[in-house]
Amino acid sequence: MSEPKQYTAEYIIELENRLLEAEDTLEAIRKGSIDALVVKDQTAGQQIYTLKSADYTYRVLIESMSQGALTISEEGIILYSNNQFSMMAEESLERIIGRKVNAFVYDEDLPIVVEILKQRSANIYNSERTVRLKGKSNKEVMLSARKLPVSNDNAYMCLVVTDMTERRRVENAKDEFISLASHQLRTPATGVKQYVGMLLEGYAGELTADQKTFAQTAFDSNERQLAIINSILKTAQIDFGAYQLKISEQDMKQLIEETLIAFRPMLMMRRQTISCEFEEEVCAMVEPIEISLVVSNLIENASKYSPEGGQITIKLKREKKFAIVSISDDGVGIKDEDHAKIFEKFTRIDNVLSDTVSGSGLGLYWVKKIVELHGGEINLSSMLNVGSTFTIRLRAC
Amino acid sequence: MLAKKVLIVEDETILRDAYAIVLTRHGYNVSTAANGLIAMDQIERELPDIILLDMLMPVMSGEQFLDESDILKKHKSVKIIVYSNISDREKVEKLLSRGVHEHVVKSSMAPNQLAEYVKNALHK
Numbered sequence: 001m002s003e004p005k006q007y008t009a010e011y012i013i014e015l016e017n018r019l020l021e022a023e024d025t026l027e028a029i030r031k032g033s034i035d036a037l038v039v040k041d042q043t044a045g046q047q048i049y050t051l052k053s054a055d056y057t058y059r060v061l062i063e064s065m066s067q068g069a070l071t072i073s074e075e076g077i078i079l080y081s082n083n084q085f086s087m088m089a090e091e092s093l094e095r096i097i098g099r100k101v102n103a104f105v106y107d108e109d110l111p112i113v114v115e116i117l118k119q120r121s122a123n124i125y126n127s128e129r130t131v132r133l134k135g136k137s138n139k140e141v142m143l144s145a146r147k148l149p150v151s152n153d154n155a156y157m158c159l160v161v162t163d164m165t166e167r168r169r170v171e172n173a174k175d176e177f178i179s180l181a182s183h184q185l186r187t188p189a190t191g192v193k194q195y196v197g198m199l200l201e202g203y204a205g206e207l208t209a210d211q212k213t214f215a216q217t218a219f220d221s222n223e224r225q226l227a228i229i230n231s232i233l234k235t236a237q238i239d240f241g242a243y244q245l246k247i248s249e250q251d252m253k254q255l256i257e258e259t260l261i262a263f264r265p266m267l268m269m270r271r272q273t274i275s276c277e278f279e280e281e282v283c284a285m286v287e288p289i290e291i292s293l294v295v296s297n298l299i300e301n302a303s304k305y306s307p308e309g310g311q312i313t314i315k316l317k318r319e320k321k322f323a324i325v326s327i328s329d330d331g332v333g334i335k336d337e338d339h340a341k342i343f344e345k346f347t348r349i350d351n352v353l354s355d356t357v358s359g360s361g362l363g364l365y366w367v368k369k370i371v372e373l374h375g376g377e378i379n380l381s382s383m384l385n386v387g388s389t390f391t392i393r394l395r396a397c
Numbered sequence: 398m399l400a401k402k403v404l405i406v407e408d409e410t411i412l413r414d415a416y417a418i419v420l421t422r423h424g425y426n427v428s429t430a431a432n433g434l435i436a437m438d439q440i441e442r443e444l445p446d447i448i449l450l451d452m453l454m455p456v457m458s459g460e461q462f463l464d465e466s467d468i469l470k471k472h473k474s475v476k477i478i479v480y481s482n483i484s485d486r487e488k489v490e491k492l493l494s495r496g497v498h499e500h501v502v503k504s505s506m507a508p509n510q511l512a513e514y515v516k517n518a519l520h521k
Contacts, residue, residue, distance in 0.1 A: 144472070189504065191412055193408070195415060198508045201507070203418060203419065
């Protein structure tokens with residue numbers, strides 16, 4: 001047994017200092033800024049104590065999430081997985097941790113995972129992409145990736161994995177409801193069209209000038225309603241995946257010129273001019289009716305959102321394997337933050353003309369879907385108060 | 398000359414009545430049926446010159462009527478205009494290839510246009 005220490009003034013100061021140090025350490029542990037403690041012991045040497053309690057509450061949270069949560073290394077190796085992901089992937093945790101995240105994703109969707117992993121050079125990367133997981137249920141999941149700040153040269157990434165099954169079910173039920181409701185709305189609207197039409201066409205005798213104006217206004221308003229119902233139904237059809245294209249070789253110059261004919265009166269009324277810069281013999285693999293509607297939609301928007309006397313420019317060219325159509329206007333333009341939103345369903349962007357110009361908020365959603373069904377893409381470049389250019393790239397033949 | 402006979406097959410009363418009013422005014426002899434089954438009975442009793450046929454109907458749809466009655470083969474002289482809101486092009490093309498005279502989208506047709514379609518079909 002060692003001699004009892006003499007409580008000298010020096011010893012008391014030393015004890016006070018050790019007490020302060022211990023208090024600081026405790027405070028740091030409470031704050032969660034300490035992961036482990038190294039304790040030097042004369043008999044047992046150096047011992048490391050991991051502080052599970054520091055992140056215990058967070059672990060409980062992560063384990064009780066309805067989403068899967070993964071921490072992955074730069075190479076895509078899973079360092080941590082919660083139980084929820086193990087259930088989604090239909091694999092035990094032991095068979096998940098240490099394997100590459102790629103092993104759990106359908107081969108066809110691997111490029112998406114590679115893309116997510118590649119983006120790690122950015123400081124913080126936030127993305128949401130949908131992939132399918134391997135396993136019996138072949139689950140569709142959304143991966144939300146977030147890169148963590150680099151520590152000790154190690155770059156980690158957190159992946160939150162959301163099961164889309166329930167979300168898809170709700171979306172399908174919603175689409176089905178919209179489709180059914182639209183069918184039901186179309187019949188009475190068609191009835192209004194017939195009877196107001198009969199009034200206007202004199203089936204109930206001559207109308208006075210006022211009666212004619214009122215009936216015509218009702219007729220036009222009903223026509224707008226029918227157009228909206230029809231575009232909702234068309235969109236629903238695409239969303240159901242029940243849309244089959246009949247693609248054939250088309251001369252794009254001829255297709256656009258034929259589409260333009262219908263717009264001459266509208267453009268004349270608005271004193272807008274249209275200039276065409278078409279390359280000859282640009283052929284694309286498209287469904288002519290649908291692509292004509294896509295072009296119509298874009299020209300109509302260009303006209304609606306441009307002032308009277310404005311200028312619309314349509315260009316057609318071939319660039320490598322693509323037929324490229326661009327439609328530009330010198331209209332109100334679209335704010336940067338609205339560029340992505342504009343192709344979403346039921347979206348109408350606020351601008352100086354949005355109160356006077358009618359629309360269902362479905363046109364550009366539909367346009368994008370149709371272009372994508374063709375394997376093409378659509379882009380927008382626009383500046384507020386300067387104008388917009390929509391560019392479509394389609395597969396050339 | 399005897400008025401041409403038109404049979405309107407449509408389940409929606411308001412539309413059936415509207416089409417009947419328009420075509421009667423244009424001098425046609427109009428009869429109506431609320432579904433394919435009633436239409437089957439009508440054509441047994443009196444064969445029309447032209448049938449305006451809706452597609453989606455309860456009891457017996459337009460398509461079932463064409464199958465069951467076999468009218469396109471049995472009575473080639475009878476013109477058939479299918480008018481519906483179906484936008485399924487493949488279905489429409491199939492109908493036209495079977496011998497249906499025309500397909501008209503119901504919600505896009507104004508009253509006088511209906512009369513025009515009937516007139517054109519009968520003159521061909």
